[in-house]
Amino acid sequence: MKSNHQKMLDGEAYDSRDPELLELYHQAKALILAHNACDSRDLARRREILSQLLGKVEKGVWIETPFYCDYGVNIEIGENTFVNSNCIFLDDNKIRIGKNGLIAPYVQIYTATHPLKASERIYQDGESTRYHTSTQPVIIGDNVWIGGNSVIFPGICIGDNVTIGAGSVVTKDIPSDVLAFGNPCKVVKQL
Template identity: 85%
Template sequence: MKSNRQKMMDGEAYNSRDPELLELYHRARALILAYNTCDSRDLVQRNALLSQLLGKVGKGVWIETPFFCDYGVNIEIGDNTYVNTNCMFLDDNKIIIGKNGLIAPYVQIYTATHPLKASDRLYQEGERTRYHTSTKPVIIGDNVWIGGNSVIFPGVKIGNNVTVGAGSVVTKDIPDDVLAFGNPCQVMREL
C-alpha cells in the first residue's frame, strides 16, 4: 500500500494531514523561520539552511527573504538562480527550476490542485471536513525570467530562455525562446 507521501508525488489523491507529511511540513517551517531570520551577511548559515530545506540547491543560488514553501524537499534550483522576496513555492510535488533563473518578487508556484465541484472536493473525516488534494509537478527551464506577481499553475512546464511578464497567470506550458504574458499567459513573440 502506498504512503500518502508517495500518493502525493504520484499525483494521486492523498491526505495532507498524514503524520509523515505533517512532520515534513513542521520541519520545513522550522528551517524557513531560521532562514527568514538569518542575518543576510551570514552566507555560510544561509547556504547551510537552504541545503537542509531544499531537495537540491545549485552553486550561486540566492533566495531573498522572506521565502515560503510547504515542504522544501521537493524543490530543486539550478546554479546561479535568483529568487526575489516574498515568493511562495507550494511544493506538494516537484518544483524544478533550471540554472540562471530570475524569479521576481511575489511569484507563486503551485503544484497542489483540488476538484472543482465542492461535493468532489470535500469529505468528512470524523468530525473534521477535509479536502481531496492531488498534485502535478512544475518545471522551469534554464535562463528563465518570471516577472513579479506571476502565478504558475500545477503541471506547467516553461521552456528554456523564456521571459514571463509581470502579473501573468501561467496555466499552460510555454515553449523555449519566447516572451509570454497575460491572464491567462500567452506567447506574444519569439525571442
Template identity: 75%
Template sequence: MKSNLQKMLAGESYDTRDPELLEIYHRARALILAYNTSDTSDRDKRTELLHQLLRKVDSGVWIESPFFCDFGINIEIGENTFINTNCMLLDDNLIRIGKNGLLAPYVQIYTAIHPLKASDRIFQDGETTRFRTSTKPVIIGDNVWIGGNSVILPGVTIGNNVTIGAGSVVTKDIPDDSLAFGNPCRVVKSI
C-alpha cells in the first residue's frame, strides 16, 4: 500500500493532513522562518538553510525574503537563478527551475489540483472535513524570465529561453524561445 507521500508524488489522490506529510510541512515551516528572518548579509547561513530546505540548489542561487513553499523537498533550482521577494512555490509535486532563471516578485507556482465538483472535492473523515487533492509537476527550463504576479498552474512545462509577461496565468505548456503573456497566457512571438 502506498503512503500519502508516494501518492502525492505520483499525482494520485492523497490526504494532505497525513502525519508524515505534516511532519515534512512543519519542518519546512521552521526552515522557511529561519531563512526569512536571517541576516541577508550572512550568505553562508542562508545557503545552508536553502540546502536543508530544498531538494536541489545549485551554485549562485539567490532567493529574496520572504520566500514561501509547502514542503521544499520537491523543489530543484539551477545555478545562478534569482527568485525575487514574495514568491510562492507550492511543491506538492516536483518544481524544477533551470539555470539562469529570473522570477519576479509575487510569482506563484502551483502543483496541487482539487476536483471541480464540491461533492468530489470535500469528504468527511469522522468529524473532520477533508479535501481530495492530487498533483502535477511544473518544469521550467533554462534562461527563463517570469514577470511579476504571474501564476504557473499544475502540469505546465515552460521551455528554455522563454519570457513570461507580468500578470500572466500560465495554463498550458510554453515552447522554447517564446514570448508569452496574458490570462490565459499565450505565445505572442518567437524570440
C-alpha cells in the first residue's frame, strides 16, 4: 500500500494530515523560520539552511526573505536563480525552476488542487473536517522572468526564455521564447 507521501507525489488523492507529511511540514517550517530570521550578510548560513530545506539548490541561488513553502524537499532551483521577497511555493508536488530565473516579489506557485464540488472536496474523518487533495508538478525552464504578483497553477510547464508579465494568472502551459501576461495568462509575442 502506498504511503500518503507517495500518493501526494504521484498526483493521487492523499491525506495532508498524515503523520509523515506533518513531520516533513514541521521540519520545513523550522528551516523557513531560520532562513527568514538569518542575517542577510551570513551567506554561508543562508546557503546551509537552503541546502537542508530544498530538494536541490544549485550555486548562485538567492532567495530573499521572507520565503514560504510547504515541504521544501520537493523544490529544485537551478543555478543563479533569484527569488524575491514574499514568494510562496506550495510544493505538495515537484516544483522545478531552471537556471538564471528571476522570480519577482509575491509570486505564488501552487501544486495542490481540490475537487470543484464542495460535496466531493470536504469530508469528515471522525470529528475532523478534511479536504480531498491531489497534486500536479510545476516545471519552469531556464532564463525565465516571472513578474510580481503572478500565480502559477498546478500542472503548468513554462518553457525556456519566457517573460511572464506582472499580475498574471498562469492556467495553461507557456511555450519557450515568448512574452505572456494577463488573467488568464496568454502569449502576446514571440521573443
